[in-house]
Amino acid sequence: MAQITEVSPLAPAGFPELPIIQGVTFAAAEAGVKYQGRKDVTLIRLAAGSTVAGVFTKSATRSANVLDCQAKVGLESDEGAAFIINSGNSNAFTGRAGEGSVKAICDSVAQATGLSGNRVFTSSTGVIGERLPHDRITAKVSELVDGLTADAIEDAAHGIMTTDTYAKGTGTTVMVDGKPVKIAGIAKGSGMIAPDMATMLVYVFTDAKVERALLQQILSELTDITFNAITVDSDTSTSDTLLLGATGASGVEITEATGAFATALHEVMRDLAHLVVRDGEGASKFVEINVTSAASDADAKTHAMAIANSPLVKTAIAGEDPNWGRIVMAIGKSGAAADRDLLTIHFGDVLVAEKGWVAESYSEEAGASYMQAQDLAIHVDLGIGEGRFTSWTCDLTHGYITINADYRS
Amino acid sequence: MAQITEVSPLAPAGFPELPIIQGVTFAAAEAGVKYQGRKDVTLIRLAAGSTVAGVFTKSATRSANVLDCQAKVGLESDEGAAFIINSGNSNAFTGRAGEGSVKAICDSVAQATGLSGNRVFTSSTGVIGERLPHDRITAKVSELVDGLTADAIEDAAHGIMTTDTYAKGTGTTVMVDGKPVKIAGIAKGSGMIAPDMATMLVYVFTDAKVERALLQQILSELTDITFNAITVDSDTSTSDTLLLGATGASGVEITEATGAFATALHEVMRDLAHLVVRDGEGASKFVEINVTSAASDADAKTHAMAIANSPLVKTAIAGEDPNWGRIVMAIGKSGAAADRDLLTIHFGDVLVAEKGWVAESYSEEAGASYMQAQDLAIHVDLGIGEGRFTSWTCDLTHGYITINADYRS
Numbered sequence: 001m002a003q004i005t006e007v008s009p010l011a012p013a014g015f016p017e018l019p020i021i022q023g024v025t026f027a028a029a030e031a032g033v034k035y036q037g038r039k040d041v042t043l044i045r046l047a048a049g050s051t052v053a054g055v056f057t058k059s060a061t062r063s064a065n066v067l068d069c070q071a072k073v074g075l076e077s078d079e080g081a082a083f084i085i086n087s088g089n090s091n092a093f094t095g096r097a098g099e100g101s102v103k104a105i106c107d108s109v110a111q112a113t114g115l116s117g118n119r120v121f122t123s124s125t126g127v128i129g130e131r132l133p134h135d136r137i138t139a140k141v142s143e144l145v146d147g148l149t150a151d152a153i154e155d156a157a158h159g160i161m162t163t164d165t166y167a168k169g170t171g172t173t174v175m176v177d178g179k180p181v182k183i184a185g186i187a188k189g190s191g192m193i194a195p196d197m198a199t200m201l202v203y204v205f206t207d208a209k210v211e212r213a214l215l216q217q218i219l220s221e222l223t224d225i226t227f228n229a230i231t232v233d234s235d236t237s238t239s240d241t242l243l244l245g246a247t248g249a250s251g252v253e254i255t256e257a258t259g260a261f262a263t264a265l266h267e268v269m270r271d272l273a274h275l276v277v278r279d280g281e282g283a284s285k286f287v288e289i290n291v292t293s294a295a296s297d298a299d300a301k302t303h304a305m306a307i308a309n310s311p312l313v314k315t316a317i318a319g320e321d322p323n324w325g326r327i328v329m330a331i332g333k334s335g336a337a338a339d340r341d342l343l344t345i346h347f348g349d350v351l352v353a354e355k356g357w358v359a360e361s362y363s364e365e366a367g368a369s370y371m372q373a374q375d376l377a378i379h380v381d382l383g384i385g386e387g388r389f390t391s392w393t394c395d396l397t398h399g400y401i402t403i404n405a406d407y408r409s
Numbered sequence: 410m411a412q413i414t415e416v417s418p419l420a421p422a423g424f425p426e427l428p429i430i431q432g433v434t435f436a437a438a439e440a441g442v443k444y445q446g447r448k449d450v451t452l453i454r455l456a457a458g459s460t461v462a463g464v465f466t467k468s469a470t471r472s473a474n475v476l477d478c479q480a481k482v483g484l485e486s487d488e489g490a491a492f493i494i495n496s497g498n499s500n501a502f503t504g505r506a507g508e509g510s511v512k513a514i515c516d517s518v519a520q521a522t523g524l525s526g527n528r529v530f531t532s533s534t535g536v537i538g539e540r541l542p543h544d545r546i547t548a549k550v551s552e553l554v555d556g557l558t559a560d561a562i563e564d565a566a567h568g569i570m571t572t573d574t575y576a577k578g579t580g581t582t583v584m585v586d587g588k589p590v591k592i593a594g595i596a597k598g599s600g601m602i603a604p605d606m607a608t609m610l611v612y613v614f615t616d617a618k619v620e621r622a623l624l625q626q627i628l629s630e631l632t633d634i635t636f637n638a639i640t641v642d643s644d645t646s647t648s649d650t651l652l653l654g655a656t657g658a659s660g661v662e663i664t665e666a667t668g669a670f671a672t673a674l675h676e677v678m679r680d681l682a683h684l685v686v687r688d689g690e691g692a693s694k695f696v697e698i699n700v701t702s703a704a705s706d707a708d709a710k711t712h713a714m715a716i717a718n719s720p721l722v723k724t725a726i727a728g729e730d731p732n733w734g735r736i737v738m739a740i741g742k743s744g745a746a747a748d749r750d751l752l753t754i755h756f757g758d759v760l761v762a763e764k765g766w767v768a769e770s771y772s773e774e775a776g777a778s779y780m781q782a783q784d785l786a787i788h789v790d791l792g793i794g795e796g797r798f799t800s801w802t803c804d805l806t807h808g809y810i811t812i813n814a815d816y817r818s
Contacts, residue, residue, distance in 0.1 A: 061741030061749050093737045093749060095766035128734030129767050233720045238741050311642045311720070311805075315813035325537030328502045332470030332647050340470050340502065357504035358538050396720075397814065401807050404724035 010278035010286050010374065010394070011166045015157065018171035019182040020150050021205040023047035023247025027147035028159030029140045033133060034088025034126055041137050042159035043144035044083040044203060045113065046245045052081050052121070053216035055223045057240035063091050064098030065122045066241060068106070072118045073243075076212055081119045082109050083203060083243055084137070084144075087162050087188075091124035091132040092238040101134040108138035112145045123201050123241045125188065126162050157186040160201050164188050168275040174264035179252045181208045181261055183268045189276040202227065202242040202272055208261055209248030218257050218265065219244045226269040229301075229391045231308050232280035233400070277392050282399025285317050287392065288377045294387035299336035303380065304391040306334035314396035317376065322367025324352045331380065342383030347371065419687035419695050419783065419803070420575045424566065427580035428591040429559050430614040432456035432656025436556035437568030438549045442542060443497025443535055450546050451568035452553035453492040453612060454522065455654045461490050461530070462625035464632045466649035472500050473507030474531045475650060477515070481527045482652075485621055490528045491518050492612060492652055493546070493553075496571050496597075500533035500541040501647040510543040517547035521554045532610050532650045534597065535571050566595040569610050573597050573688050579680040583673035588661045590617045590670055592677045598685040611636065611651040611681055617670055618657030627666050627674065628653045635678040638710075638800045640717050641689035642809070686801050691808025694726050696801065697786045703796030708745035712789065713800035715743035723805035726785065731776025733761045740789065751792030756780065 024046055028039040046052065054073040056066045084105060091098045106120040113120075124132060157167035171184035185204035210218070219242070227242060246254075254261045278286055289307045294300035307313055310330040316323035324345050331338050341356035348370045351359045370376075433455055437448040455461065463482040465475045493514060500507045515529040522529075533541060566576035580593030594613035619627070628651070636651060655663075663670045687695055698716050703709035716722055719739040725732035733754050740747050750765035757779045760768045779785075 057741075058744075059738070059741030060743075060745075060747040061737050061752075093734065093762070093766065095750065095764060097766070128737065129762070238738055311809070312813060315810055318810070319814035321814075325502065328470050328537065329468070329647055332466075332468030334469075335467075336469075338469040341504065343470075353502070353538070355504060357502065357506070395814075396810065398807055398810050400720070401724055401727070401805065401810055404721060405728035405730075405804075405806065 007165045008279045008283060010283055012275070015154050015167050015169055016171070018153050018169055018184040019173050021182050021184050021247060022150070022207050022249035023050060024205045024245065025148035025150050026152035026156040027144045027149065028152070028155040029144050029147070031086065031136045031140045033086050033136055039155065039159040040087045041140055041144065042085045042156045043109070043148065044156060045148050046081045047247055047249070048080040049078055050080050050245050050247045051210055051212040051215050052243060052245050053212065053219040054241065054243045055220060057238060059238045061093060061238050063124060063239045064094065064102045065091055065124050066239060068102045069121050069241060072121060075118055077116070077119055079115055079119050081121060081245065082113055082115055083121045083123070084109050085123040085125070085160050085201060086137055087160055088126040089124055089130055089132045090126050090128050090239050093129045094131055097131050101132040104134045105137055108141045112141045121243060123239065125160065125201055125239055128238065153184060153186060160186065160188045162188065164279055166279060168272060168279070170268055170271040170275065172264050172268055174260050176208070176252050176254065176260050179250065181250050181252050181264070182206060183264055185268050185272050187272040187276055189279065200227070200240045200276060204244045204265070204268060206246050206265070207248065207250035208246050209251065209253040210246040214254065214257065215244060215246055218262050221257065222262070222266050222269050226266065226273045229389070230273045230277050231305065231391065231393050232277065274392060277394050280394035281403045282397040283394030284397055284399070285395040286375045287317060287394065289391045289393065290377060290379045292379070292381045292388045293384055294382045295337045295385045296387040297389055298387070300387040300389035302334045302336035303331055303338070303382070304389045306330045307378065307380070308391040308393035311396055314393065317371070318395035318397045320368065320371040322347055322352065322364065322371050327378065327380065328353070337384060338382055339384060344381040344383065346379040348377055416574045417688045417692060419692055421684070424563050424576050424578055425580070427562050427578055427593040428582050430591050430593050430656060431559070431616050431658035432459060433614045433654065434557035434559050435561035435565040436553045436558065437561070437564040438553050438556070440495065440545045440549045442495050442545055448564065448568040449496045450549055450553065451494045451565045452518070452557065453565060454557050455490045456656050456658070457489040458487055459489050459654050459656045460619055460621040460624050461652060461654050462621065462628040463650065463652045464629060466647060468647045470502060470647050472533060472648045473503065473511045474500055474533050475648060477511045478530050478650060481530060484527055486525070486528055488524055488528050490530060490654065491522055491524055492530045492532070493518050494532040494569050494610060495546055496569055497535040498533055498539055498541045499535050499537050499648050502538045503540055506540050510541040513543045514546055517550045521550045530652060532648065534569070534610055534648055537647065562593060562595060569595065569597045571597065575688060577681060577684040577688070579677055579684065581673050581677055583669050585617070585661050585663065585669050588659065590659050590661050590673070591615060592673055594677050594681050596681040596685055598688065609636070609649045609685060613653045613674070613677060615655050615674070616657065616659035617655050618660065618662040619655040623663065623666065624653060624655055627671050630666065631671070631675050631678050635675065635682045638798070639682045639686050640714065640800065640802050641686065683801060686803050689803035690812045691806040692803035693806055693808070694804040695784045696726060696803065698800045698802065699786060699788045701788070701790045701797045702793055703791045704746045704794045705796040706798055707796070709796040709798035711743045711745035712740050712747070712791070713798045715739045716787065716789070717800040717802035720805055723802065726780070727804035727806045729777065729780040731756055731761065731773065731780050736787065736789065737762070746793060747791055748793060753790040753792065755788040757786055
């Protein structure tokens with residue numbers, strides 16, 4: 001099995017100091033689900049009165065865990081909740097046995113915490129198609145419950161990693177009605193070892209008080225412009241899960257889908273999404289694709305994702321080649337409205353093309369010089385309407401092939 | 410500029426003997442549009458009475474040539490036709506100047522052949538965004554017209570190449586109503602040198618007599634299950650063009666969209682499509698994806714193309730890894746209907762998964778052994794309905810990255 005041990009060149013300097021979210025506690029343990037000598041099971045406990053919202057993969061072959069979470073996340077409850085996550089095995093495409101594993105884990109956590117079974121949310125990430133040895137997980141539940149502590153979010157960020165090259169977390173404190181509200185989140189994603197499945201798991205916590213339906217509305221709206229706006233390789237996991245818990249411990253009640261809280265949550269979610277892209281398999285460049293003046297926001301997203309997913313665009317970026325012809329190609333193939341003669345393309349501040357042709361002021365030297373940066377921004381203005389969307393991606397390098405093709409499981 | 414000189418390992422032994430199609434003549438010349446020391450402009454002449462049908466890229470940023478061909482291909486005429494193709498410059502994203510180039514070339518060919526301008530069809534393939542030096546092409550038109558000969562189809566196959574690693578042609582003779590009808594075709598595609606644009610150009614000829622509307626109907630139907638069923642990297646060119654000319658010289662009239670002629674034409678088009686995939690950038694494996702028992706043919710195509718385009722599936726194939734979990738992932742993300750517990754997956758004759766889980770009889774050894782073959786077949790049965798579709802793709806290797814990222818223009 002491949003072991004990619006090098007940390008992504010796009011990784012941040014280290015794991016940040018995150019605010020303590022009152023009402024949320026963490027613990028991680030070594031259960032040996034697949035990995036040895038590292039923590040691979042994580043328990044997160046939300047106090048009574050917390051609300052929970054979630055968004056999940058739309059895959060038709062999603063895992064038993066995802067199906068179970070989806071069935072539970074819309075229920076109203078004052079009991080609080082528990083999240084339990086294992087790495088090393090995704091419990092996906094494991095037939096009816098997968099549902100049995102989820103039930104066994106939920107029952108175990110419910111018994112140890114006093115929660116109802118439908119307040120326990122499970123996630124599994126790792127190899128696909130192998131029966132989850134859930135006994136190894138349930139054997140650790142008492143130890144996890146006993147070890148729960150408010151300051152162990154970094155342990156949790158490590159516990160949910162599979163082949164990620166660094167632990168991912170971010171947080172902020174925002175003033176709402178003159179009072180501080182805290183938000184902290186962790187994520188995993190984009191590491192891959194054949195035959196493991198890349199999955200994205202994200203957990204975000206806040207001490208704001210937010211009614212469940214509103215929390216879900218805010219989460220869904222922000223997901224569209226954060227996690228649903230990133231791509232590493234256009235392949236969608238069977239396990240993607242994002243859970244947001246609000247404990248209410250700050251005493252600050254949020255009653256609107258917009259405002260300071262939503263803005264701060266947006267920033268946390270966007271930062272976590274960027275951290276996933278920066279750990280993209282083989283990534284050497286982080287790229288923002290900004291599409292404006294499209295016929296609609298939906299059209300802008302179609303164009304932005306077509307550019308962000310194009311292997312020809314992504315290999316050109318890897319080669320530091322200012323290959324704007326491939327941007328034109330991706331716009332053309334996307335299926336959304338475009339008019340060749342109204343297109344304007346910038347690489348950073350460099351005007352590359354306008355009016356259906358290369359700009360008179362453009363020089364290959366200016367374009368090539370810009371492409372050497374590690375963080376890049378490509379701006380496409382369609383000149384048609386008011387639609388806009390921003391996506392984020394990484395380049396496509398030999399590293400991606402090495403990680404996904406050079407090793408046999 | 411990168412020069413990829415190695416011939417694809419999936420290339421056929423050589424260019425085949427093709428039947429002479431009475432009423433079609435070919436010539437190629439060195440115009441120096443971009444390449445030096447090789448033929449880069451090709452003229453193909455169809456005799457009076459020929460009908461022409463065509464299908465073209467749907468790209469919103471398609472080239473001036475494609476737009477011009479689309480405007481002409483539906484016109485009825487007894488004059489015959491000419492196709493003129495240059496390699497080295499795609500005349501795409503060249504603003505209004507591109508339309509001027511097309512007009513200059515059409516006028517020149519019309520004058521030299523006595524055809525109306527609207528019977529001249531142009532194609533350009535190569536670098537995008539650079540003004541086409543059409544004077545170099547028009548300077549060669551007299552020489553090309555003088556050199557037209559019935560037995561130069563292989564010259565034409567070479568003349569339309571850009572970075573293809575071999576010339577592509579195929580043909581057949583089919584008996585219709587007891588009389589022989591001949592079909593021959595050439596194609597280019599899948600070669601790429603940064604910043605050139607991969608394009609696919611295909612020209613097919615027959616001596617059958619086919620009314621224009623019927624010829625277009627047959628061509629469109631067969632394109633859906635041949636050229637529109639292949640993918641190398643999911644990126645669609647701005648120049649894709651397929652023209653079919655029927656001279657009628659055999660005296661055999663085709664009056665139905667099905668039957669021996671359509672079947673033979675299907676085989677020729679499928680063979681040409683396969684030749685394009687076999688020259689896919691960096692390809693080391695040729696892969697057939699066969700999807701059956703989907704809810705509809707459209708759903709089957711969605712699944713087949715999702716598998717064929719998945720970078721994780723394609724890298725697994727490159728690594729000879731029987732990674733059926735990635736097939737399940739691709740089915741799940743495709744958006745078309747699927748039921749985990751009804752899926753059956755075969756690699757060749759090896760039953761891999763059934764009833765939502767790995768098959769009891771499956772062994773990794775059997776899967777890994779099968780994956781070592783150069784030509785692979787993956788069969789997914791959805792167990793839902795009657796829909797079926799077959800797509801063809803190649804693997805994703807370091808060669809693809811080398812061709813598209815390692816070199817700067």
